[in-house]
Amino acid sequence: MKRLLLISTLLLGIVISASAQYGNRTYRGANMLHGDRFQSRFYNYGLIGNYGESSFEWPISTGNEYAGDFSPLLGVEFIHPSGDTLRSVITPDGPRGNSDGPPGGGAFWGFESLPGFAASPPVNADRSTAMSDDPDTWPPSWPGKPDNWNGQWIGPQQPGVPCAAQEAYFQMDDNSDLEWRERNGQILYPFPNDTSRGGIGLRVEVRHMLFDQPEYEDALVVMYIIHNDGVVNIERARFGFVVGTLAGGRQDSQDDMCAVLPEWDMVVSYDSDDIGSPGWVPVSAEVHVGKMGVMFLETPQNLGMTSFEEFYPPGAVRMRDDAALWTRTTPGRIIEPLAAPADGDFIMATGDFPLLPGEADTVIAAVVFGATITDLEIRAAALQALCDEGFHLDASIPVRGIPQDFAISAVYPNPFNSSTQIEFTLPTTQRVSLRLFDIMGREAIVLVDETKTAGTHRITVNGSGLSSGIYFCCLQAGTEMQTQKIILLK
Known part of the structure; x- marks a missing residue:
């Protein structure tokens, strides 16, 4: 059910050139995922959703928001040149507070966007992120791709051919994560021939996908290709998410609850009393507040979801606390959801897998929406089948094309x-x-x-x-x- 034989090789042809540039906050950008049924703000350093922005809105144009933030995390265990075995959990910057960085602040230690994967911003505009249906957001050429890709979308399998009706694409790395750079007088150089490179040598390709077909349109699919570009041996890696739930909206987050559906590697967030914030638009005559599920579709070694914890208050998980994040994502550590409604969030992760120098592996997840648990299960089954087929859609199914109207x-x-x-x-x-x-x-x-x-x-x-x-x-x-x-x- 969880095996996708070809997906780990879909994007491995994208590599950074010899004159590589690395991730830096200078290249941070944002854009909107905007499908037929879902929309959300996202950022090219990994974060989806944010305070004061449209976040996980479903159905679209209702203003109903189901999550405030969605942050990927990558945990790794490695041996430092000092001889110490260290555990690092790399995260994006975000609205949760306590972002990773040195004591006293002044820097951020985590994922930052790589340059070259989006057009330069025009005057009076913020930096954007490449979208498949907006050529204005594409760079003149794609780093690591031959010239025949120029002017075409960076499809997962061939130029100009996206899998979904709308895709976003960017890359991020851990160059800015200097937490473990020096230890006991020894310095970690992930690229011995380039001592300017920080971090551990990790790079992630990210693709967000929205589909127009009725069986998939109530979902966001997120794909992460995780590369070990450096020389550090990583025997244990794990990938997961911290999700800030808002079932019922930002003014009604105090009564959220979670459920775990292990057969779908899914965590479900829902509103306990089915009453949303003022102005909430009911999903149907019978159901006011729908349900949101976060699920793994594909994981390394088909391990699926092996850890979960719902926590309260939201600040209980500190994004700068590598040791606590590592403990909370320990394989086999699945904690029963909170018994009473609360303004709780959750963390979930895959099992451990090796990520040796020069290797890459893939994690694919989905965020699904529906009025009932049954709706989520139906959509999960459809998406799992699509993922297992490598996201190949029937050619007779229309995708978003040239618009007809000005x-x-x-x-x-x-x-x-x-x-x-x-x-x-x-x-x-x-x-x-x-x-x-x-x-x-x-x-x-x-x-x-x-x-x-x-x-x-x-x-x-x-x-x-x-x-x-x-x-x-x-x-x-x-x-x-x-x-x-x-x-x-x-």
Whole structure:
């Protein structure tokens, strides 16, 4: 059930060139996953969801959020040049607080994004992340790929062919994790010929996937290809997630509960009283608050989920505490969920697997949504079958293509308090302008004024230099014009 013979080799052809650059917070970027039924903000250093951003919204356009943050973690055990056996758990930065770093702060020790896997940001826009349906987010060339990949999506098996209707792709590494750099006078160099490289030599390729087909559209699939690029022998590695649950919304998180479905390697988060936050949109006439499940579809050595713990309060798990994270993800350590409703979160992980120099392995997981446990199980079965087939869809099933309309298709979030993303569609290649006007009709920002290809395009608006109030974004191409009202709240 958990075997996927080819998936570990799908992306192994992507390697960093000899003139490698490494992960750095300078390259941090964000974008929106935006499917038919689900949307969420995500970041190219591993985090999905965030405080003040659209996070795990399902169904789309309801404002119903089921998780506040979703953080991958990679634990490794290795022998330091000092002779000590050490255990490190690498995590992304995020809203949980207590991010890993030196005493007193001043630096972050964890995953950071690699450069070269997204287009350079335009003027007045934040750095973005590459999306399969938005060529404007692609780099001129893909690091480690031949020239015939230029101008095409970095598909998992061949250029220009994504598996899903919408994909996001980035790479991150542990270069910034200097926690174990020096010990007892001995220095760890993961690349002996490049003493500038920090960390242990770990790199992760990340692909997020949203599908349009009805049997898969209520889910997000996340794929991680974990590489040991250095010389450090890692006999024990494990991969997992810390998930901040919000069943019922941010104002109703105090009564969440969890359940474990071991047959699906799944943890389910649900609302105990089926009453959501003010303004919550009921899933159906019978069910107000749906359920969210996080499951492993593919793990190294088919070990599946071997550890789980629901914890309260959310700060009980400190992302800077490697020893506690390692203990909580010990294989076989599956703790019964909390007996009473609480503002609890959870941590789950795979079993241990080796990751020797030059090797790579794959973890694939999914976040599924439904009104009932049965709904989650039906979707889990469909996704497991799709994963076992290598995500090959029937060619007769339509995927997202060239849009038919000239339109501002979405603005999210709206209202916004820091940044928002404007999505617009063009049926043909044409010169287009996208401008922001205040309520008095004065031009505030020129976002786009150039020729754009046919397709879906997204532009991030940074509101830091704007005053609170009502604005209008105006999209114009030739004689056609579309206008959308947006609200900035500070």
